[in-house]
Amino acid sequence: MSARELTEITVVGDDDTGLIARITTLLFEHGVNIEDLDQAVRDDLFRMTMRVDATEMDASEHHLRRELAALGDDLGVDVRVRFPADRDARQVAVLVTKESHCLEKLLAAQTEGELDAEIGVVIGNHDDLQPVAERHGVPFHDVGDESGNHDERRLLSLLDDYDVDLVVLARFMRILSPKVVFRYEGRIINVHPSLLPAFPGAKAYRQAKEAGVRVAGVTAHYVTTDLDQGPIITQRAFDVPDGASVETMRERGQPLEAEALLEAVELHLNDDVVVRRGRTELRDPDREYQLGLPDAVDGATPDYPVDGEREATSDD
Structure with missing residues:
Protein backbone atom coordinates (compact mmCIF):
# COMPACT_ATOMS: atom_id res chain seq x y z
CA MET A 1 0.00 0.00 0.00
CA SER A 2 1.44 3.37 -1.01
CA ALA A 3 1.91 6.28 1.37
CA ARG A 4 -0.99 8.16 -0.21
CA GLU A 5 -3.35 5.25 0.48
CA LEU A 6 -2.51 5.17 4.20
CA THR A 7 -4.17 7.20 6.92
CA GLU A 8 -1.89 9.67 8.69
CA ILE A 9 -2.21 10.29 12.43
CA THR A 10 -0.19 13.06 14.06
CA VAL A 11 0.10 13.53 17.82
CA VAL A 12 1.72 16.66 19.30
CA GLY A 13 1.84 17.75 22.94
CA ASP A 14 3.60 17.44 26.26
CA ASP A 15 5.57 14.25 26.71
CA ASP A 16 4.03 11.79 29.17
CA THR A 17 4.51 8.17 30.19
CA GLY A 18 2.14 5.71 28.55
CA LEU A 19 1.00 8.09 25.84
CA ILE A 20 2.05 5.90 22.91
CA ALA A 21 0.61 2.76 24.46
CA ARG A 22 -2.84 4.27 24.97
CA ILE A 23 -3.10 5.57 21.41
CA THR A 24 -1.80 2.41 19.76
CA THR A 25 -4.09 0.28 21.95
CA LEU A 26 -7.13 2.25 20.80
CA LEU A 27 -6.12 1.72 17.18
CA PHE A 28 -5.55 -2.00 17.73
CA GLU A 29 -8.97 -2.37 19.33
CA HIS A 30 -10.58 -0.97 16.18
CA GLY A 31 -8.62 -3.18 13.79
CA VAL A 32 -6.30 -0.42 12.56
CA ASN A 33 -2.88 -1.72 11.50
CA ILE A 34 0.14 0.53 12.11
CA GLU A 35 2.44 0.48 9.08
CA ASP A 36 4.95 3.13 10.16
CA LEU A 37 5.57 5.05 13.38
CA ASP A 38 8.02 7.87 13.99
CA GLN A 39 8.40 9.78 17.26
CA ALA A 40 10.60 12.48 18.72
CA VAL A 41 10.84 14.68 21.81
CA ARG A 42 12.32 18.18 21.76
CA ASP A 43 12.23 20.57 24.74
CA ASP A 44 9.62 18.31 26.43
CA LEU A 45 7.38 18.57 23.36
CA PHE A 46 6.34 15.17 22.01
CA ARG A 47 5.59 14.43 18.37
CA MET A 48 4.45 11.14 16.88
CA THR A 49 3.51 10.51 13.27
CA MET A 50 1.87 7.24 12.29
CA ARG A 51 0.83 5.88 8.93
CA VAL A 52 -1.83 3.26 9.36
CA ASP A 53 -3.98 0.95 7.28
CA ALA A 54 -7.57 1.70 8.30
CA THR A 55 -9.28 -0.17 5.47
CA GLU A 56 -10.38 -3.04 7.76
CA MET A 57 -11.27 -1.02 10.87
CA ASP A 58 -14.56 -1.76 12.63
CA ALA A 59 -15.54 1.90 13.08
CA SER A 60 -16.48 4.79 10.81
CA GLU A 61 -13.96 7.54 10.02
CA HIS A 62 -16.05 9.99 12.03
CA HIS A 63 -16.14 7.63 15.04
CA LEU A 64 -12.37 7.02 14.99
CA ARG A 65 -11.67 10.77 14.74
CA ARG A 66 -13.99 11.43 17.68
CA GLU A 67 -12.43 8.73 19.87
CA LEU A 68 -8.88 9.87 19.10
CA ALA A 69 -9.81 13.49 19.79
CA ALA A 70 -11.36 12.52 23.13
CA LEU A 71 -8.29 10.48 24.05
CA GLY A 72 -6.10 13.40 23.04
CA ASP A 73 -8.06 15.72 25.31
CA ASP A 74 -7.61 13.23 28.15
CA LEU A 75 -3.86 12.99 27.51
CA GLY A 76 -3.39 16.72 26.93
CA VAL A 77 -2.17 16.28 23.34
CA ASP A 78 -3.44 17.33 19.91
CA VAL A 79 -4.39 14.39 17.66
CA ARG A 80 -5.01 14.94 13.95
CA VAL A 81 -6.25 12.28 11.53
CA ARG A 82 -6.01 12.52 7.75
CA PHE A 83 -7.68 9.75 5.78
CA PRO A 84 -6.67 9.17 2.13
CA ALA A 85 -9.87 10.84 0.90
CA ASP A 86 -8.90 13.98 2.82
CA ARG A 87 -5.93 14.36 0.48
CA ASP A 88 -7.82 14.19 -2.82
CA ALA A 89 -7.65 17.98 -3.16
CA ARG A 90 -4.49 18.85 -1.31
CA GLN A 91 -4.17 22.32 0.16
CA VAL A 92 -1.01 24.42 0.27
CA ALA A 93 -0.42 27.34 2.62
CA VAL A 94 2.24 29.84 1.60
CA LEU A 95 3.86 31.86 4.39
CA VAL A 96 5.40 35.19 3.40
CA THR A 97 6.89 38.39 4.77
CA LYS A 98 7.62 41.17 2.27
CA GLU A 99 9.54 39.65 -0.67
CA SER A 100 7.18 38.74 -3.51
CA HIS A 101 9.30 36.76 -6.00
CA CYS A 102 8.71 33.28 -4.59
CA LEU A 103 5.01 33.87 -4.01
CA GLU A 104 4.58 35.20 -7.56
CA LYS A 105 6.29 32.09 -8.99
CA LEU A 106 4.09 29.71 -7.00
CA LEU A 107 0.86 31.50 -7.85
CA ALA A 108 1.80 31.63 -11.54
CA ALA A 109 2.48 27.88 -11.48
CA GLN A 110 -0.96 27.28 -9.98
CA THR A 111 -2.59 29.45 -12.64
CA GLU A 112 -0.80 27.45 -15.34
CA GLY A 113 -1.91 24.14 -13.82
CA GLU A 114 1.60 23.03 -12.84
CA LEU A 115 0.79 22.15 -9.21
CA ASP A 116 -0.98 18.98 -8.12
CA ALA A 117 -2.65 20.92 -5.32
CA GLU A 118 -4.39 24.19 -4.58
CA ILE A 119 -2.79 27.18 -2.88
CA GLY A 120 -5.65 27.70 -0.48
CA VAL A 121 -4.26 30.51 1.64
CA VAL A 122 -1.38 32.97 1.92
CA ILE A 123 -0.37 33.90 5.47
CA GLY A 124 1.96 36.79 6.25
CA ASN A 125 3.58 38.39 9.25
CA HIS A 126 3.11 41.71 7.41
CA ASP A 127 0.33 42.71 5.03
CA ASP A 128 2.62 43.88 2.18
CA LEU A 129 1.80 40.93 -0.09
CA GLN A 130 -1.95 40.92 0.43
CA PRO A 131 -2.53 42.58 -2.99
CA VAL A 132 -0.50 39.85 -4.70
CA ALA A 133 -2.59 37.08 -3.13
CA GLU A 134 -5.87 38.84 -3.79
CA ARG A 135 -4.94 39.47 -7.42
CA HIS A 136 -4.82 35.69 -7.80
CA GLY A 137 -8.03 35.16 -5.84
CA VAL A 138 -6.30 33.57 -2.83
CA PRO A 139 -7.31 34.52 0.73
CA PHE A 140 -4.68 36.41 2.73
CA HIS A 141 -4.30 36.58 6.50
CA ASP A 142 -1.89 38.78 8.45
CA VAL A 143 -0.82 37.10 11.70
CA GLY A 144 1.99 39.54 12.61
CA ASP A 145 2.20 42.49 14.94
CA GLU A 146 3.76 45.86 14.06
CA SER A 147 7.23 44.36 14.45
CA GLY A 148 6.41 41.31 12.34
CA ASN A 149 6.28 38.85 15.23
CA HIS A 150 3.74 36.24 14.25
CA ASP A 151 0.94 34.92 16.43
CA GLU A 152 1.68 31.21 16.31
CA ARG A 153 -1.59 30.17 17.89
CA ARG A 154 -3.50 32.00 15.17
CA LEU A 155 -1.18 30.57 12.52
CA LEU A 156 -1.91 27.03 13.68
CA SER A 157 -5.62 27.79 13.76
CA LEU A 158 -5.53 29.00 10.15
CA LEU A 159 -3.56 25.98 8.99
CA ASP A 160 -6.20 23.82 10.62
CA ASP A 161 -9.11 25.84 9.21
CA TYR A 162 -7.77 25.48 5.66
CA ASP A 163 -6.94 21.78 6.20
CA VAL A 164 -3.41 22.38 4.98
CA ASP A 165 -1.33 19.49 3.61
CA LEU A 166 1.86 21.41 2.79
CA VAL A 167 3.33 24.58 4.28
CA VAL A 168 5.65 26.55 1.99
CA LEU A 169 7.90 29.24 3.46
CA ALA A 170 8.29 31.68 0.57
CA ARG A 171 10.87 33.95 2.22
CA PHE A 172 8.99 33.94 5.53
CA MET A 173 11.45 35.75 7.76
CA ARG A 174 10.54 34.18 11.07
CA ILE A 175 11.51 30.94 12.80
CA LEU A 176 8.70 28.46 13.43
CA SER A 177 8.59 26.83 16.86
CA PRO A 178 8.68 23.06 17.40
CA LYS A 179 4.90 23.18 17.97
CA VAL A 180 4.42 24.03 14.29
CA VAL A 181 7.34 22.05 12.88
CA PHE A 182 6.42 18.86 14.74
CA ARG A 183 2.78 19.08 13.71
CA TYR A 184 3.72 19.37 10.03
CA GLU A 185 6.86 17.24 10.09
CA GLY A 186 7.97 16.45 6.55
CA ARG A 187 5.38 18.85 5.16
CA ILE A 188 7.14 22.22 5.50
CA ALA A 296 25.01 21.99 -19.74
CA VAL A 297 27.47 22.50 -16.88
CA ASP A 298 28.60 18.87 -17.15
CA GLY A 299 30.10 19.55 -20.55
CA ALA A 300 32.21 22.37 -19.15
CA THR A 301 33.40 20.41 -16.12
CA PRO A 302 36.81 18.71 -16.51
CA ASP A 303 36.92 15.00 -15.80
CA TYR A 304 40.71 14.53 -15.81
CA PRO A 305 43.04 14.04 -13.99
CA VAL A 306 41.69 11.72 -11.32
CA ASP A 307 43.85 9.98 -8.71
CA GLY A 308 44.87 6.50 -9.87
CA GLU A 309 44.26 7.13 -13.55
CA ARG A 310 47.25 7.29 -15.93
CA GLU A 311 47.19 9.91 -18.62
CA ALA A 312 46.97 8.36 -22.09
CA THR A 313 50.06 8.74 -24.30
CA SER A 314 50.57 8.50 -28.05
CA ASP A 315 52.15 5.04 -27.52
CA ASP A 316 48.96 3.59 -25.94
Missing part, protein backbone atom coordinates in the same frame (compact mmCIF):
# COMPACT_ATOMS: atom_id res chain seq x y z
CA ILE A 189 9.44 23.42 2.72
CA ASN A 190 11.65 26.50 3.00
CA VAL A 191 13.96 28.29 0.57
CA HIS A 192 17.23 29.68 1.89
CA PRO A 193 19.53 32.06 -0.03
CA SER A 194 22.73 30.02 0.23
CA LEU A 195 24.15 26.67 -0.76
CA LEU A 196 23.41 24.97 2.53
CA PRO A 197 25.01 23.85 4.76
CA ALA A 198 27.08 27.00 4.08
CA PHE A 199 25.84 30.29 5.51
CA PRO A 200 22.76 29.30 7.51
CA GLY A 201 20.71 31.87 9.38
CA ALA A 202 20.07 35.52 8.63
CA LYS A 203 21.69 37.67 5.91
CA ALA A 204 23.05 34.73 3.93
CA TYR A 205 23.98 36.80 0.88
CA ARG A 206 26.00 39.15 3.08
CA GLN A 207 27.67 36.17 4.76
CA ALA A 208 28.65 34.84 1.34
CA LYS A 209 30.03 38.18 0.20
CA GLU A 210 32.06 38.63 3.37
CA ALA A 211 33.48 35.12 2.88
CA GLY A 212 34.58 36.07 -0.63
CA VAL A 213 32.84 33.23 -2.45
CA ARG A 214 33.11 32.97 -6.23
CA VAL A 215 30.02 30.77 -6.49
CA ALA A 216 26.91 31.31 -4.40
CA GLY A 217 23.46 29.78 -4.53
CA VAL A 218 20.14 28.90 -2.97
CA THR A 219 18.59 25.82 -1.35
CA ALA A 220 15.06 24.51 -0.93
CA HIS A 221 14.81 22.08 1.97
CA TYR A 222 12.45 20.45 4.43
CA VAL A 223 12.16 22.32 7.71
CA THR A 224 13.25 20.72 10.96
CA THR A 225 13.66 22.13 14.45
CA ASP A 226 17.35 22.70 13.64
CA LEU A 227 17.61 26.02 11.78
CA ASP A 228 18.43 25.59 8.06
CA GLN A 229 19.61 22.01 8.59
CA GLY A 230 16.67 20.05 7.19
CA PRO A 231 17.02 17.58 4.29
CA ILE A 232 18.00 19.37 1.08
CA ILE A 233 15.63 18.96 -1.87
CA THR A 234 16.88 21.27 -4.64
CA GLN A 235 19.70 23.76 -5.13
CA ARG A 236 20.73 26.37 -7.69
CA ALA A 237 24.07 28.16 -8.07
CA PHE A 238 25.35 31.35 -9.70
CA ASP A 239 28.70 33.06 -10.28
CA VAL A 240 29.60 36.02 -8.09
CA PRO A 241 31.41 38.70 -10.16
CA ASP A 242 34.49 40.26 -8.65
CA GLY A 243 33.41 43.17 -6.47
CA ALA A 244 29.73 42.25 -6.62
CA SER A 245 27.58 43.95 -4.02
CA VAL A 246 25.13 42.18 -1.74
CA GLU A 247 22.33 43.71 -3.82
CA THR A 248 23.84 42.28 -7.02
CA MET A 249 24.00 38.85 -5.41
CA ARG A 250 20.40 39.17 -4.28
CA GLU A 251 19.28 40.12 -7.79
CA ARG A 252 21.05 37.07 -9.19
CA GLY A 253 19.75 34.79 -6.46
CA GLN A 254 16.09 35.70 -6.19
CA PRO A 255 14.96 34.19 -9.53
CA LEU A 256 16.80 31.02 -8.56
CA GLU A 257 15.17 31.03 -5.12
CA ALA A 258 11.77 31.03 -6.80
CA GLU A 259 12.80 28.31 -9.26
CA ALA A 260 14.33 26.01 -6.65
CA LEU A 261 11.37 26.42 -4.31
CA LEU A 262 8.83 25.66 -7.04
CA GLU A 263 10.70 22.53 -8.10
CA ALA A 264 10.91 21.35 -4.49
CA VAL A 265 7.16 21.87 -4.06
CA GLU A 266 6.46 19.95 -7.27
CA LEU A 267 8.71 17.08 -6.14
CA HIS A 268 6.83 16.85 -2.86
CA LEU A 269 3.35 17.12 -4.35
CA ASN A 270 4.18 14.51 -7.01
CA ASP A 271 5.45 12.13 -4.29
CA ASP A 272 8.73 11.96 -6.18
CA VAL A 273 10.98 12.63 -3.20
CA VAL A 274 11.48 10.68 0.01
CA VAL A 275 13.61 11.34 3.09
CA ARG A 276 15.89 8.52 4.24
CA ARG A 277 18.40 8.93 7.06
CA GLY A 278 18.22 12.69 6.90
CA ARG A 279 18.72 12.94 3.13
CA THR A 280 16.30 13.18 0.24
CA GLU A 281 16.20 10.61 -2.54
CA LEU A 282 14.19 10.47 -5.74
CA ARG A 283 11.64 7.67 -5.89
CA ASP A 284 12.11 7.55 -9.67
CA PRO A 285 15.59 8.72 -10.78
CA ASP A 286 14.37 8.80 -14.39
CA ARG A 287 11.91 11.65 -13.77
CA GLU A 288 13.10 14.94 -15.26
CA TYR A 289 14.04 17.39 -12.53
CA GLN A 290 16.97 19.76 -12.46
CA LEU A 291 17.69 19.39 -8.71
CA GLY A 292 21.05 21.20 -8.95
CA LEU A 293 23.13 22.64 -11.79
CA PRO A 294 21.81 22.42 -15.37
CA ASP A 295 23.05 19.56 -17.56
Whole structure:
Protein backbone atom coordinates (compact mmCIF):
# COMPACT_ATOMS: atom_id res chain seq x y z
CA MET A 1 0.00 0.00 0.00
CA SER A 2 1.44 3.37 -1.01
CA ALA A 3 1.91 6.28 1.37
CA ARG A 4 -0.99 8.16 -0.21
CA GLU A 5 -3.35 5.25 0.48
CA LEU A 6 -2.51 5.17 4.20
CA THR A 7 -4.17 7.20 6.92
CA GLU A 8 -1.89 9.67 8.69
CA ILE A 9 -2.21 10.29 12.43
CA THR A 10 -0.19 13.06 14.06
CA VAL A 11 0.10 13.53 17.82
CA VAL A 12 1.72 16.66 19.30
CA GLY A 13 1.84 17.75 22.94
CA ASP A 14 3.60 17.44 26.26
CA ASP A 15 5.57 14.25 26.71
CA ASP A 16 4.03 11.79 29.17
CA THR A 17 4.51 8.17 30.19
CA GLY A 18 2.14 5.71 28.55
CA LEU A 19 1.00 8.09 25.84
CA ILE A 20 2.05 5.90 22.91
CA ALA A 21 0.61 2.76 24.46
CA ARG A 22 -2.84 4.27 24.97
CA ILE A 23 -3.10 5.57 21.41
CA THR A 24 -1.80 2.41 19.76
CA THR A 25 -4.09 0.28 21.95
CA LEU A 26 -7.13 2.25 20.80
CA LEU A 27 -6.12 1.72 17.18
CA PHE A 28 -5.55 -2.00 17.73
CA GLU A 29 -8.97 -2.37 19.33
CA HIS A 30 -10.58 -0.97 16.18
CA GLY A 31 -8.62 -3.18 13.79
CA VAL A 32 -6.30 -0.42 12.56
CA ASN A 33 -2.88 -1.72 11.50
CA ILE A 34 0.14 0.53 12.11
CA GLU A 35 2.44 0.48 9.08
CA ASP A 36 4.95 3.13 10.16
CA LEU A 37 5.57 5.05 13.38
CA ASP A 38 8.02 7.87 13.99
CA GLN A 39 8.40 9.78 17.26
CA ALA A 40 10.60 12.48 18.72
CA VAL A 41 10.84 14.68 21.81
CA ARG A 42 12.32 18.18 21.76
CA ASP A 43 12.23 20.57 24.74
CA ASP A 44 9.62 18.31 26.43
CA LEU A 45 7.38 18.57 23.36
CA PHE A 46 6.34 15.17 22.01
CA ARG A 47 5.59 14.43 18.37
CA MET A 48 4.45 11.14 16.88
CA THR A 49 3.51 10.51 13.27
CA MET A 50 1.87 7.24 12.29
CA ARG A 51 0.83 5.88 8.93
CA VAL A 52 -1.83 3.26 9.36
CA ASP A 53 -3.98 0.95 7.28
CA ALA A 54 -7.57 1.70 8.30
CA THR A 55 -9.28 -0.17 5.47
CA GLU A 56 -10.38 -3.04 7.76
CA MET A 57 -11.27 -1.02 10.87
CA ASP A 58 -14.56 -1.76 12.63
CA ALA A 59 -15.54 1.90 13.08
CA SER A 60 -16.48 4.79 10.81
CA GLU A 61 -13.96 7.54 10.02
CA HIS A 62 -16.05 9.99 12.03
CA HIS A 63 -16.14 7.63 15.04
CA LEU A 64 -12.37 7.02 14.99
CA ARG A 65 -11.67 10.77 14.74
CA ARG A 66 -13.99 11.43 17.68
CA GLU A 67 -12.43 8.73 19.87
CA LEU A 68 -8.88 9.87 19.10
CA ALA A 69 -9.81 13.49 19.79
CA ALA A 70 -11.36 12.52 23.13
CA LEU A 71 -8.29 10.48 24.05
CA GLY A 72 -6.10 13.40 23.04
CA ASP A 73 -8.06 15.72 25.31
CA ASP A 74 -7.61 13.23 28.15
CA LEU A 75 -3.86 12.99 27.51
CA GLY A 76 -3.39 16.72 26.93
CA VAL A 77 -2.17 16.28 23.34
CA ASP A 78 -3.44 17.33 19.91
CA VAL A 79 -4.39 14.39 17.66
CA ARG A 80 -5.01 14.94 13.95
CA VAL A 81 -6.25 12.28 11.53
CA ARG A 82 -6.01 12.52 7.75
CA PHE A 83 -7.68 9.75 5.78
CA PRO A 84 -6.67 9.17 2.13
CA ALA A 85 -9.87 10.84 0.90
CA ASP A 86 -8.90 13.98 2.82
CA ARG A 87 -5.93 14.36 0.48
CA ASP A 88 -7.82 14.19 -2.82
CA ALA A 89 -7.65 17.98 -3.16
CA ARG A 90 -4.49 18.85 -1.31
CA GLN A 91 -4.17 22.32 0.16
CA VAL A 92 -1.01 24.42 0.27
CA ALA A 93 -0.42 27.34 2.62
CA VAL A 94 2.24 29.84 1.60
CA LEU A 95 3.86 31.86 4.39
CA VAL A 96 5.40 35.19 3.40
CA THR A 97 6.89 38.39 4.77
CA LYS A 98 7.62 41.17 2.27
CA GLU A 99 9.54 39.65 -0.67
CA SER A 100 7.18 38.74 -3.51
CA HIS A 101 9.30 36.76 -6.00
CA CYS A 102 8.71 33.28 -4.59
CA LEU A 103 5.01 33.87 -4.01
CA GLU A 104 4.58 35.20 -7.56
CA LYS A 105 6.29 32.09 -8.99
CA LEU A 106 4.09 29.71 -7.00
CA LEU A 107 0.86 31.50 -7.85
CA ALA A 108 1.80 31.63 -11.54
CA ALA A 109 2.48 27.88 -11.48
CA GLN A 110 -0.96 27.28 -9.98
CA THR A 111 -2.59 29.45 -12.64
CA GLU A 112 -0.80 27.45 -15.34
CA GLY A 113 -1.91 24.14 -13.82
CA GLU A 114 1.60 23.03 -12.84
CA LEU A 115 0.79 22.15 -9.21
CA ASP A 116 -0.98 18.98 -8.12
CA ALA A 117 -2.65 20.92 -5.32
CA GLU A 118 -4.39 24.19 -4.58
CA ILE A 119 -2.79 27.18 -2.88
CA GLY A 120 -5.65 27.70 -0.48
CA VAL A 121 -4.26 30.51 1.64
CA VAL A 122 -1.38 32.97 1.92
CA ILE A 123 -0.37 33.90 5.47
CA GLY A 124 1.96 36.79 6.25
CA ASN A 125 3.58 38.39 9.25
CA HIS A 126 3.11 41.71 7.41
CA ASP A 127 0.33 42.71 5.03
CA ASP A 128 2.62 43.88 2.18
CA LEU A 129 1.80 40.93 -0.09
CA GLN A 130 -1.95 40.92 0.43
CA PRO A 131 -2.53 42.58 -2.99
CA VAL A 132 -0.50 39.85 -4.70
CA ALA A 133 -2.59 37.08 -3.13
CA GLU A 134 -5.87 38.84 -3.79
CA ARG A 135 -4.94 39.47 -7.42
CA HIS A 136 -4.82 35.69 -7.80
CA GLY A 137 -8.03 35.16 -5.84
CA VAL A 138 -6.30 33.57 -2.83
CA PRO A 139 -7.31 34.52 0.73
CA PHE A 140 -4.68 36.41 2.73
CA HIS A 141 -4.30 36.58 6.50
CA ASP A 142 -1.89 38.78 8.45
CA VAL A 143 -0.82 37.10 11.70
CA GLY A 144 1.99 39.54 12.61
CA ASP A 145 2.20 42.49 14.94
CA GLU A 146 3.76 45.86 14.06
CA SER A 147 7.23 44.36 14.45
CA GLY A 148 6.41 41.31 12.34
CA ASN A 149 6.28 38.85 15.23
CA HIS A 150 3.74 36.24 14.25
CA ASP A 151 0.94 34.92 16.43
CA GLU A 152 1.68 31.21 16.31
CA ARG A 153 -1.59 30.17 17.89
CA ARG A 154 -3.50 32.00 15.17
CA LEU A 155 -1.18 30.57 12.52
CA LEU A 156 -1.91 27.03 13.68
CA SER A 157 -5.62 27.79 13.76
CA LEU A 158 -5.53 29.00 10.15
CA LEU A 159 -3.56 25.98 8.99
CA ASP A 160 -6.20 23.82 10.62
CA ASP A 161 -9.11 25.84 9.21
CA TYR A 162 -7.77 25.48 5.66
CA ASP A 163 -6.94 21.78 6.20
CA VAL A 164 -3.41 22.38 4.98
CA ASP A 165 -1.33 19.49 3.61
CA LEU A 166 1.86 21.41 2.79
CA VAL A 167 3.33 24.58 4.28
CA VAL A 168 5.65 26.55 1.99
CA LEU A 169 7.90 29.24 3.46
CA ALA A 170 8.29 31.68 0.57
CA ARG A 171 10.87 33.95 2.22
CA PHE A 172 8.99 33.94 5.53
CA MET A 173 11.45 35.75 7.76
CA ARG A 174 10.54 34.18 11.07
CA ILE A 175 11.51 30.94 12.80
CA LEU A 176 8.70 28.46 13.43
CA SER A 177 8.59 26.83 16.86
CA PRO A 178 8.68 23.06 17.40
CA LYS A 179 4.90 23.18 17.97
CA VAL A 180 4.42 24.03 14.29
CA VAL A 181 7.34 22.05 12.88
CA PHE A 182 6.42 18.86 14.74
CA ARG A 183 2.78 19.08 13.71
CA TYR A 184 3.72 19.37 10.03
CA GLU A 185 6.86 17.24 10.09
CA GLY A 186 7.97 16.45 6.55
CA ARG A 187 5.38 18.85 5.16
CA ILE A 188 7.14 22.22 5.50
CA ILE A 189 9.44 23.42 2.72
CA ASN A 190 11.65 26.50 3.00
CA VAL A 191 13.96 28.29 0.57
CA HIS A 192 17.23 29.68 1.89
CA PRO A 193 19.53 32.06 -0.03
CA SER A 194 22.73 30.02 0.23
CA LEU A 195 24.15 26.67 -0.76
CA LEU A 196 23.41 24.97 2.53
CA PRO A 197 25.01 23.85 4.76
CA ALA A 198 27.08 27.00 4.08
CA PHE A 199 25.84 30.29 5.51
CA PRO A 200 22.76 29.30 7.51
CA GLY A 201 20.71 31.87 9.38
CA ALA A 202 20.07 35.52 8.63
CA LYS A 203 21.69 37.67 5.91
CA ALA A 204 23.05 34.73 3.93
CA TYR A 205 23.98 36.80 0.88
CA ARG A 206 26.00 39.15 3.08
CA GLN A 207 27.67 36.17 4.76
CA ALA A 208 28.65 34.84 1.34
CA LYS A 209 30.03 38.18 0.20
CA GLU A 210 32.06 38.63 3.37
CA ALA A 211 33.48 35.12 2.88
CA GLY A 212 34.58 36.07 -0.63
CA VAL A 213 32.84 33.23 -2.45
CA ARG A 214 33.11 32.97 -6.23
CA VAL A 215 30.02 30.77 -6.49
CA ALA A 216 26.91 31.31 -4.40
CA GLY A 217 23.46 29.78 -4.53
CA VAL A 218 20.14 28.90 -2.97
CA THR A 219 18.59 25.82 -1.35
CA ALA A 220 15.06 24.51 -0.93
CA HIS A 221 14.81 22.08 1.97
CA TYR A 222 12.45 20.45 4.43
CA VAL A 223 12.16 22.32 7.71
CA THR A 224 13.25 20.72 10.96
CA THR A 225 13.66 22.13 14.45
CA ASP A 226 17.35 22.70 13.64
CA LEU A 227 17.61 26.02 11.78
CA ASP A 228 18.43 25.59 8.06
CA GLN A 229 19.61 22.01 8.59
CA GLY A 230 16.67 20.05 7.19
CA PRO A 231 17.02 17.58 4.29
CA ILE A 232 18.00 19.37 1.08
CA ILE A 233 15.63 18.96 -1.87
CA THR A 234 16.88 21.27 -4.64
CA GLN A 235 19.70 23.76 -5.13
CA ARG A 236 20.73 26.37 -7.69
CA ALA A 237 24.07 28.16 -8.07
CA PHE A 238 25.35 31.35 -9.70
CA ASP A 239 28.70 33.06 -10.28
CA VAL A 240 29.60 36.02 -8.09
CA PRO A 241 31.41 38.70 -10.16
CA ASP A 242 34.49 40.26 -8.65
CA GLY A 243 33.41 43.17 -6.47
CA ALA A 244 29.73 42.25 -6.62
CA SER A 245 27.58 43.95 -4.02
CA VAL A 246 25.13 42.18 -1.74
CA GLU A 247 22.33 43.71 -3.82
CA THR A 248 23.84 42.28 -7.02
CA MET A 249 24.00 38.85 -5.41
CA ARG A 250 20.40 39.17 -4.28
CA GLU A 251 19.28 40.12 -7.79
CA ARG A 252 21.05 37.07 -9.19
CA GLY A 253 19.75 34.79 -6.46
CA GLN A 254 16.09 35.70 -6.19
CA PRO A 255 14.96 34.19 -9.53
CA LEU A 256 16.80 31.02 -8.56
CA GLU A 257 15.17 31.03 -5.12
CA ALA A 258 11.77 31.03 -6.80
CA GLU A 259 12.80 28.31 -9.26
CA ALA A 260 14.33 26.01 -6.65
CA LEU A 261 11.37 26.42 -4.31
CA LEU A 262 8.83 25.66 -7.04
CA GLU A 263 10.70 22.53 -8.10
CA ALA A 264 10.91 21.35 -4.49
CA VAL A 265 7.16 21.87 -4.06
CA GLU A 266 6.46 19.95 -7.27
CA LEU A 267 8.71 17.08 -6.14
CA HIS A 268 6.83 16.85 -2.86
CA LEU A 269 3.35 17.12 -4.35
CA ASN A 270 4.18 14.51 -7.01
CA ASP A 271 5.45 12.13 -4.29
CA ASP A 272 8.73 11.96 -6.18
CA VAL A 273 10.98 12.63 -3.20
CA VAL A 274 11.48 10.68 0.01
CA VAL A 275 13.61 11.34 3.09
CA ARG A 276 15.89 8.52 4.24
CA ARG A 277 18.40 8.93 7.06
CA GLY A 278 18.22 12.69 6.90
CA ARG A 279 18.72 12.94 3.13
CA THR A 280 16.30 13.18 0.24
CA GLU A 281 16.20 10.61 -2.54
CA LEU A 282 14.19 10.47 -5.74
CA ARG A 283 11.64 7.67 -5.89
CA ASP A 284 12.11 7.55 -9.67
CA PRO A 285 15.59 8.72 -10.78
CA ASP A 286 14.37 8.80 -14.39
CA ARG A 287 11.91 11.65 -13.77
CA GLU A 288 13.10 14.94 -15.26
CA TYR A 289 14.04 17.39 -12.53
CA GLN A 290 16.97 19.76 -12.46
CA LEU A 291 17.69 19.39 -8.71
CA GLY A 292 21.05 21.20 -8.95
CA LEU A 293 23.13 22.64 -11.79
CA PRO A 294 21.81 22.42 -15.37
CA ASP A 295 23.05 19.56 -17.56
CA ALA A 296 25.01 21.99 -19.74
CA VAL A 297 27.47 22.50 -16.88
CA ASP A 298 28.60 18.87 -17.15
CA GLY A 299 30.10 19.55 -20.55
CA ALA A 300 32.21 22.37 -19.15
CA THR A 301 33.40 20.41 -16.12
CA PRO A 302 36.81 18.71 -16.51
CA ASP A 303 36.92 15.00 -15.80
CA TYR A 304 40.71 14.53 -15.81
CA PRO A 305 43.04 14.04 -13.99
CA VAL A 306 41.69 11.72 -11.32
CA ASP A 307 43.85 9.98 -8.71
CA GLY A 308 44.87 6.50 -9.87
CA GLU A 309 44.26 7.13 -13.55
CA ARG A 310 47.25 7.29 -15.93
CA GLU A 311 47.19 9.91 -18.62
CA ALA A 312 46.97 8.36 -22.09
CA THR A 313 50.06 8.74 -24.30
CA SER A 314 50.57 8.50 -28.05
CA ASP A 315 52.15 5.04 -27.52
CA ASP A 316 48.96 3.59 -25.94
